[in-house]
Amino acid sequence: MSLKVFHNIKKLATLKGAAKKNGRHIIEADLSPILNAVMVSFKGKIVWVGPKGQFKKANLKKWDHPNKAKYVDLKGAYVMPGFVECHTHSVFSGDRSRELELRNKGVSYQQIATQGGGILNTVKATRKASGAELASLLKSRVQNFIQQGVTTLEVKSGYGLNAVTELKMLKAIKEQKKPRLVSTFLGAHARPKEFSTSSQYINELINKQLPTVKKQGLAHRVDIFIEKGYFTLNDAKKYINKAQSLGFPVCMHTEQLTRTGGALLGIKSGVQSVDHLVQVSQSDIKALSKAETTCVLLPGADFYLKMAYPPARKLIDAGARVALATDYNPGSCPTQSLSLIGLLSRLEMKMTLPEVLVAYTLGAAYSLGLEKEVGSLETGKSCDFVCLDQSWASLFYEAGHHPVQQTWWKSRKIY
Numbered sequence: 496m497s498l499k500v501f502h503n504i505k506k507l508a509t510l511k512g513a514a515k516k517n518g519r520h521i522i523e524a525d526l527s528p529i530l531n532a533v534m535v536s537f538k539g540k541i542v543w544v545g546p547k548g549q550f551k552k553a554n555l556k557k558w559d560h561p562n563k564a565k566y567v568d569l570k571g572a573y574v575m576p577g578f579v580e581c582h583t584h585s586v587f588s589g590d591r592s593r594e595l596e597l598r599n600k601g602v603s604y605q606q607i608a609t610q611g612g613g614i615l616n617t618v619k620a621t622r623k624a625s626g627a628e629l630a631s632l633l634k635s636r637v638q639n640f641i642q643q644g645v646t647t648l649e650v651k652s653g654y655g656l657n658a659v660t661e662l663k664m665l666k667a668i669k670e671q672k673k674p675r676l677v678s679t680f681l682g683a684h685a686r687p688k689e690f691s692t693s694s695q696y697i698n699e700l701i702n703k704q705l706p707t708v709k710k711q712g713l714a715h716r717v718d719i720f721i722e723k724g725y726f727t728l729n730d731a732k733k734y735i736n737k738a739q740s741l742g743f744p745v746c747m748h749t750e751q752l753t754r755t756g757g758a759l760l761g762i763k764s765g766v767q768s769v770d771h772l773v774q775v776s777q778s779d780i781k782a783l784s785k786a787e788t789t790c791v792l793l794p795g796a797d798f799y800l801k802m803a804y805p806p807a808r809k810l811i812d813a814g815a816r817v818a819l820a821t822d823y824n825p826g827s828c829p830t831q832s833l834s835l836i837g838l839l840s841r842l843e844m845k846m847t848l849p850e851v852l853v854a855y856t857l858g859a860a861y862s863l864g865l866e867k868e869v870g871s872l873e874t875g876k877s878c879d880f881v882c883l884d885q886s887w888a889s890l891f892y893e894a895g896h897h898p899v900q901q902t903w904w905k906s907r908k909i910y
């Protein structure tokens with residue numbers, strides 16, 4: 496049954512206004528809500544959305560015989576676009592919970608790493624795990640996101656740091672059947688012990704791993720971590736060139752711990768997103784405000800690392816397009832909670848609720864290059880939505896509470 500009529504919707508946030516403004520300078524009116532709404536989908540895509548008073552059964556014949564339509568009673572729910580979680584490291588093995596105790600005792604991140612902790616600890620465990628183990632670990636994490644209303648989910652590799660394990664991680668991502676998965680190759684996450692300089696490892700990635708990932712069709716895009724002690728601006732230039740010449744869209748982890756100039760490089764290279772941005776300068780903000788590149792803010796990592804938060808207000812007021820994500824990973828941000836991220840965005844970054852709602856849907860869709868498919872509930876887009884039992888005004892308010900009752904992806908109920 497591919498023609499569906501969703502009805503008995505108390506209020507539906509289309510985000511049409513936000514989409515018209517390309518996700519910038521968002522105000523409450525940009526949520527473009529419809530009271531007593533009806534939404535029609537055909538083959539998983541929205542074909543009509545509007546107030547109940549304007550819905551005509553006879554018009555359904557444009558898509559299929561009106562008698563074939565399946566009516567879905569949403570029982571007075573509040574409906575909004577499914578969440579787009581655009582930055583996660585959800586595939587990994589191992590456990591680093593002990594590191595929080597160590598950090599609390601004053602042991603530095605650097606000392607933890609030399610004792611075999613940190614990212615290389617996760618690398619060790621992930622290299623050891625089988626593909627089936629990784630896929631099964633990932634599946635339960637994906638389910639956790641779905642239960643929170645996520646209908647598009649990005650997952651990065653990057654805990655293998657060798658060809659075998661990176662490919663194993665990407666295959667585990669490809670195995671997930673729902674929701675919409677975007678897989679990102681993050682071989683350039685850190686320098687593995689097997690290489691003595693970052694540029695040697697970048698060359699290995701350029702000459703071997705990137706072409707293999709491309710050939711096997713295992714990643715939608717490519718990411719690199721530009722940071723003191725990780726990869727330099729020069730490494731990044733070479734790497735981005737190669738990735739783009741293979742046809743990969745690029746995103747970057749940058750300006751997190753130190754300012755490297757990565758954001759400006761990203762804009763110049765036309766990358767989809769620059770992520771973290773804690774250390775951006777005034778001139779970076781100006782450049783970002785005019786760029787097509789989306790700013791992905793990850794306040795959960797800043798919270799766990801007890802760092803400053805990115806200057807969200809300055810970015811948004813200047814006109815930059817912002818997205819939010821968990822950055823879920825086993826070290827610097829071990830939480831999958833969208834509720835926590837949204838709350839931090841409001842409390843610590845002073846974002847308004849409409850800005851948070853748009854950043855977590857349409858803004859995030861832009862960061863993945865999916866703004867034409869997802870992020871708002873408009874004709875032609877995928878029928879991906881969540882049902883809330885109370886208004887979206889209740890979101891990102893009560894810590895730990897996320898009032899999503901149902902998750903629908905391509906007009907199928909997945910939670």
Ligand SMILES: [Zn+2]
Nearest residue numbers: 582584748822
């Ligand atoms: Zn990250």
